[in-house]
Amino acid sequence: MPARVLDGKALAETMRVEIAQQVAAHVALGHRPPGLAAVLVGNVAASRVYVRNKRRACDAAGIRSWLYELPEECSSQQLLDLVAQLNADAQVDGILVQLPLPKQIDEQAVIEAILPDKDVDGFHPDNVGRLTIGIPRFLPCTPYGVQQILQREGIDTAGKRVAILGRSNIVGKPMALILMQKPSKAFPMGGDATVTILHSRSRDLVEQLRQADILIAGIGVAHFVQPEMVKPGAVIIDVGINSLEGKIVGDVAPGVAEIASAMTPVPGGVGPMTITMLLQNTLEAARIHSGLSPRETSVR
Numbered sequence: 001m002p003a004r005v006l007d008g009k010a011l012a013e014t015m016r017v018e019i020a021q022q023v024a025a026h027v028a029l030g031h032r033p034p035g036l037a038a039v040l041v042g043n044v045a046a047s048r049v050y051v052r053n054k055r056r057a058c059d060a061a062g063i064r065s066w067l068y069e070l071p072e073e074c075s076s077q078q079l080l081d082l083v084a085q086l087n088a089d090a091q092v093d094g095i096l097v098q099l100p101l102p103k104q105i106d107e108q109a110v111i112e113a114i115l116p117d118k119d120v121d122g123f124h125p126d127n128v129g130r131l132t133i134g135i136p137r138f139l140p141c142t143p144y145g146v147q148q149i150l151q152r153e154g155i156d157t158a159g160k161r162v163a164i165l166g167r168s169n170i171v172g173k174p175m176a177l178i179l180m181q182k183p184s185k186a187f188p189m190g191g192d193a194t195v196t197i198l199h200s201r202s203r204d205l206v207e208q209l210r211q212a213d214i215l216i217a218g219i220g221v222a223h224f225v226q227p228e229m230v231k232p233g234a235v236i237i238d239v240g241i242n243s244l245e246g247k248i249v250g251d252v253a254p255g256v257a258e259i260a261s262a263m264t265p266v267p268g269g270v271g272p273m274t275i276t277m278l279l280q281n282t283l284e285a286a287r288i289h290s291g292l293s294p295r296e297t298s299v300r
């Protein structure tokens with residue numbers, strides 16, 4: 001029997017309606033609407049799609065959004081100046097600088113220039129550190145979206161063997177931190193899982209994958225995960241966005257659906273949830289800026 005489809009797109013729509021209601025309630029209390037500033041450097045086609053989708057989602061949720069564009073050949077200083085301007089702008093609750101940045105730009109310096117309470121991507125070392133010790137402010141949007149898919153689809157992670165393919169700061173590493181965490185009041189989304197991270201230097205990679213009750217793939221290699229790498233009945237989360245023969249495909253081969261019990265599609269899986277969690281984080285930032293949420297702990 002083919003795997004149940006974990007419809008991230010449908011869940012993202014449902015959650016966007018919930019967020020729109022919370023935004024409306026926030027504004028009804030007399031606060032200004034939440035605002036998100038996105039910064040796009042250069043002309044990456046994939047980034048344009050992402051930015052356009054984000055903008056549409058913000059409009060539908062009642063979140064103001066602005067797009068700032070800088071040329072491919074801009075300097076680190078130009079970008080740092082723009083970030084400083086957005087940090088100082090009282091209308092802006094969240095700042096998102098689209099990654100990756102051109103090679104002349106010091107990416108880490110830009111990430112560290114964003115005020116931590118406007119860092120809705122959750123990439124600033126202050127927010128990474130908070131996540132690591134279990135008192136998060138903003139969870140990185142992609143792993144947060146995966147956590148929400150698992151939770152809302154009733155897939156329990158406690159005690160499960162989770163294998164994560166990829167160790168980047170935006171996908172694999174924060175995913176591991178969320179799912180390994182003991183749940184607490186400050187961190188209710190902690191997954192209580194036994195997590196294994198796999199990367200390009202891992203040996204026995206296939207043996208490790210075959211042990212996994214839940215397999216999360218985020219490496220950027222089209223159809224890397226093949227049916228024989230998967231334990232029968234496993235849950236598969238495909239984070240990959242790759243283009244193959246003019247189509248968008250994930251890191252997981254279609255045949256895996258014959259072995260798995262449940263699987264996210266690409267497109268229509270994790271991607272739309274990433275955008276929804278960005279809206280959620282922007283609303284949370286607006287709450288922080290209006291004094292509704294404590295600045296130093298993120299109690300949800």
Ligand SMILES: NC(=O)C1=CN([C@@H]2O[C@H](COP(=O)(O)OP(=O)(O)OC[C@H]3O[C@@H](n4cnc5c(N)ncnc54)[C@H](OP(=O)(O)O)[C@@H]3O)[C@@H](O)[C@H]2O)C=CC1
Nearest residue numbers: 142166167168171199200218219220239240241270271274
């Ligand atoms: N759906 C969404 O919302 C999002 C999707 N993505 C997609 O997720 C994928 C990963 O993105 P990102 O984390 O930024 O990518 P990076 O290139 O930053 O990281 C890729 C990771 O995968 C590992 N890796 C690469 N090839 C292999 C291999 N053959 N075997 C084992 N490990 C391997 C790398 O290992 P090593 O560290 O050893 O180099 C690295 O840790 C991409 O397809 C991207 O487009 C990204 C963000 C959001």
Ligand SMILES: Nc1nc(=O)c2c([nH]1)NC[C@@H]1CN(c3ccc(C(=O)N[C@@H](CCC(=O)O)C(=O)O)cc3)C=[N+]21
Nearest residue numbers: 049050053097098099100121241267268269271272274
């Ligand atoms: N600072 C920063 N934060 C990010 O979160 C960030 C980033 N930079 N750089 C690029 C990656 C990639 N990413 C995606 C988000 C949504 C979709 C998405 O919505 N995908 C849809 C549509 C796919 C399509 O048709 O193009 C889907 O999978 O169904 C894809 C990719 C966020 N990223």
Ligand SMILES: [Mg+2]
Nearest residue numbers: 099100168169
């Ligand atoms: Mg990278």
